[in-house]
Amino acid sequence: MNDDQHRAAAWQAQSLLLGYPDDRLAGHLDLLHRVTGALDAPVAAPLRRFLAHIEATPPSDLAADYVATFDHRRRCCLYLTYYAHGDTRKRGMALLSLKQAYAAAGFRLSDDELPDHLAVVLEFAAAVPDTGRALLGEHRAGLELLRLALRDGRSPWSDVLDSVSATLPPLGGDERTAVARLAAEGPPGEQVGLAPFAPPEYMPQPRGVQPQGAHR
Structure with a gap:
């Protein structure tokens, strides 16, 4: 595979691992192991650690941890526009x-x-790499804040964000400034408590998206 194909494969694997861990995830594990075996070490190594965690964790515990991590912690929000625009x-x-x-x-x-x-x-980046890479770049500060928040919380999903970061260019000076601002101030208009991340008409189901098998 060339570099673009490696990145697309990595983004597809990362997409699967950041969806809600339902029963279908187990059916993808063999494929995920094969994909990570073909990726460069900085991208593959954290994914292998996370796959080992999945295989060592009861599914119910994994699902409960996902909800506790991403639904109940504002700084671990998976909805990228929240970091730029808040409420x-x-x-x-x-x-x-x-x-x-x-x-x-x-x-x-x-x-x-x-x-x-x-x-x-x-998943979009895996399917449309040029546009997808640009979108990820636009949200680079939010991605980095999410990665750091997961690492600070010792979340196993920090490995997946480490892998995502490894597919992107290093943070530039302006991006570092944006990360520092987000870390200090939080997203614009952030409210106390578990406020919604978007107007009600944009809110997802409470268990989060399940991208596995979608868009086919």
Whole structure:
């Protein structure tokens, strides 16, 4: 595989691993092992660690940890536009813009998926690498804050974010400044408590998106 194919394969694997860990995840494990075996070490090594964690963890415990991590911690939000726009009207427009970009590329979402969920963005990047890479770059600061928050919380999903980061260029000076601002201030308009990440019409089902098998 060339570099673009390696990145696309990595993004597809990362997408599967960042979806809600339902029964279908077990059916993908052999494929995920084969894919990671073909990737470069900086991208593959953290994915192998996470796969080992999945195989050593009872499915019910894995699912409960996913919900506790991503549904109950604002700084571990998987919805990327939240980091840039928080609980503001601008987030609705950003979601609409993403949907339009997906539609223009022929990429279909299911009814219960939000376009800014990281698993969905990664699946799109795997299918449409040039546009997908640009989208990931636009949300680089939020991705880094998510990665650091997961690492600080000693979450096993930090390995998946380490792998995502390894597919992207290093943070530039402006991006480092943006990460520092987000870490200090939080997203725009952030409210106390478990506030919704978008207006009600944009909210997903409570168990999160399940991208495995979607968009086929």
